[in-house]
Amino acid sequence: MAAGGAGGKTYSFKVVLLGEGCVGKTSMVLRYCENKFNDKHITTLQASFLTKKLNITGKRVNLAIWDTAGQERFHALGPIYYRDSNGAVLVYDVTDEDSFQKVKNWVKELRKMLGNDICLCIVGNKIDLDKDRHVSVEDAESYAESVGAKHYHTSAKLNKGIEELFLDLCKRMMETAQAEERLKGNGASQSASSRRGVQIVDDEPQATPAGGCCSSG
């Protein structure tokens, strides 16, 4: 989707973090972007939007990470947040099986709404608590494969697996974007921007089906 690198110089990707509360979404992104970890459970502390700059094989990538920050309570608002995303990181807690079920729900929804344009990562967080694991590695990995997502195991606490996860995701998003650019051929920048404008509306009937309120989003 909307890869902001018209000239192929800089890519801008939007990545949305989804998952049940308390699975460690914010911890992961804080660890990734600021290398911080807070052991106490702090609900998403004013860190719902973070950016990270990367350089991957000479290409600059700007990553905008949208944490859903408690919006799981208002799940109908989900589409408003994840539309236009290039990637989604779906986080569950390996000790909490319910949270894995939630991830499955998110996968269904995202595939339905955004099709295959979006790169999905399913992430089992808190592997430092492996002794309490309630989601089997095999189940999780086979599920991820079955829906075309990649699976990762991470620990925000121990700073394990997080860099790899985001790096991989970036590479995949770049591939998707490059494929799209090739499809479009020349004149990409013009059509890309106009398409992006339209795209908002494309999603809208699904995002706000209740009579099209706010449909201009």
Place this chain on the structure above:
Amino acid sequence: MFASRAAHGRVNGTTAIPWRSSRRKPNLLEQLKGSECAWCPAAPWEREGARAALCGTPAGSFLVVRDSTTSVPSLLCVSAGGDNNEAVIDYCIKSTGTVHTANLTKRHQLVLFYSLTRDVLAKTRDLSQLEPETWLCSPTDQQTDEMTQREPSNVMCSIQLTSTNGALCIINPLYLREHGDDWLTNRTTSAQSATQSPTNYRKERRLSSTRAWAGAGLLTKRAISMEQDSAAITETSALTRAFSADSPHCPTSTSETSAGVVLRRPSRDAASFPAPYRVSSGSLTPSTPGGSNRESLELLPHGSPVPLSPHRVSWIEDGVWLPPPRPSSRLHPPSQELDSLSISSIEEEQEYQIPSPAPHHQSAHRLADKVIHRLSAVGQALGGLVCQKKRLTNRVQELSERKGSAFAEAVKGFVEMTLKKAGDHSGVTGSEFLQEVRSSLSSLRETLLDYPDILALLDSITDLNDSEIDSLVELSLHKVALKPVSAHLYSCIHTSRTNDGSFDRLQSNMSVLEKNGVEELGGSAGVGVPDSLTLERIQQRWTSMHEVYSPNKKVQILLKVCKSIYHSMSANASSGTAFGADDFLPCLTWVLLRSDVVTLHLDTDYMMELLDPTQLQGEGGYYLTTLYASLYYISSFRPRLAARQLSVEAQNSLNQWHRRRTLHCNQSRRSRNRRTIRRQTCRDRGSQNSETGTERREERSGGDGESFDNNEEETQQQTEPEALQPLDEETHTPSDCNQRDEVTSKQEERQSMCGEEDHR
């Protein structure tokens, strides 16, 4: 002094003309009323103190002293310009009933006149701009013109330093011209001059006589402002009259020293500072804009050191305050908060865009070097942003007006087309229309970037990244292309939203929701909401957000609102704990329920559609999305209680829904219970876990697609038709029904699982 009195009548005749004629903006008189504590100080000040302070000040300087027992203004002490005690003349103020009121007005008028006719003028004129609109939006528009049109010799520039501890410091460069800038680097100079020696003042006052200069500056400025404000023409002529009335008394000396350093400190107790010093030294300063008295301004004597560890330096060109000082330190505590809150990153950079002096501003340049050398060492990077921004804006404006240029033609075509289409609503929805506008803006940008000199200008901006440069280009485009059509766009959105029922839905749900506390809106227990003052401030910001035409500027204002909401969440929390992003949406919703949602919806549409799409990914986009989500939450809210009053038929049909949900609800309930148990006995359950998990998964996949929360309507519509079929004829019992209600009411709670499980 008597000249002042004599001229007073004339001024009196013209004071009705607002200083700035824009709607909503308080005129100078109003601002002076707001700053009353400066020139009419409270209790400790009595006659002798006032006289001492006035001694040696220029003729016309005055203070109003309050009666020590009644606190009613009782005495007007006016300096006649001499050094001795006779130089101060007292006038009794009668304060009985209406007479008092009348006198009060006159006092303000006197101050006004005083301000207009002396070198305090320049300063006061600055202050006249310290009003919410200017605080809030970056004043590029009005500055732009001045910057280039002013002759170098006319350039008056001040420097505003803001230290990390929030102190604001304003330095008149003319002071520096006269006295050097040693004090900037030499802290020990302060002690001597800190003592209030009348002769010092006298001496300085004699030096400070730039009325002619100030007048010229003022007139130039008024002339410029006519562009924005047709009513300013009358103002200008009125002012001209005021000046000519005064001019015979103007000393013609051109060297000038006026106010020294104004320290601006966050302070809870207003009016506790020796405000009179300000008056006596000619820098009459309203303590805060908008009458909010949270901060006090303190004039430090000339020669005081700048605050320690300053971290922002801003230019004030010709008295225009580039970055509005922090409107309220309570809303914006010092830097540690800024670090932790990412919104601030944008705000700080954008609001405090730091101009570097244009090359032709010789004195400014020299001064900039001095200050920058001193202050940038403290770690704040300084950019040449505003200046380049102005150049860009000017250049784009020129291009758009140049006859026959491709860009001018394109802009003209765009404006005409947009105005035409905006009047014709047939067949095109509001958002489609706005998207056309957006894509036109994008092509205008392409056209603009075909100009080599624009490209060269952009290339010369080395200290900005690509997206910031994009944003600059956008801003300059907005001025030439969006400004002329914004009113039409608003009305177009308004029509479209009225027709599709959005506004009705919003407003009818407002009345349902407005009684809800923030916890009922989904916030955590104890989370704080903005107090009435903050709320008022937020409303002002919404207003200014609506008034700016550039979607980028709107977003910047939105970010400030978000920031103050964040602040209130923890600052006003009942428990004293910190609340974060998880509770932001409910708090924002709470604020929206107390705001003009229709206008906000209008602005949200405007921003969503007209922002450069790449910017929608940024922080502004994130909070814009949150605003949108919050509005959506309100407009799609379905009151549960209303169902109880429905007809039997309606209830039956709802029961059908209940039945479907019951299955799911039971599952959810089960999973909730199990969850609780599991959390407690995690280890015990470890072995049997994967089996149950699979089972439940199957169960759920059946019920999946059902929804029973507030937003059920849209969620249901998102599901595939087959998912809406009744899945199971499980018996529906009253208890299930109650259970459902209970669960529903809990769905807004932080840990509610039910709602989420429905989510597909």
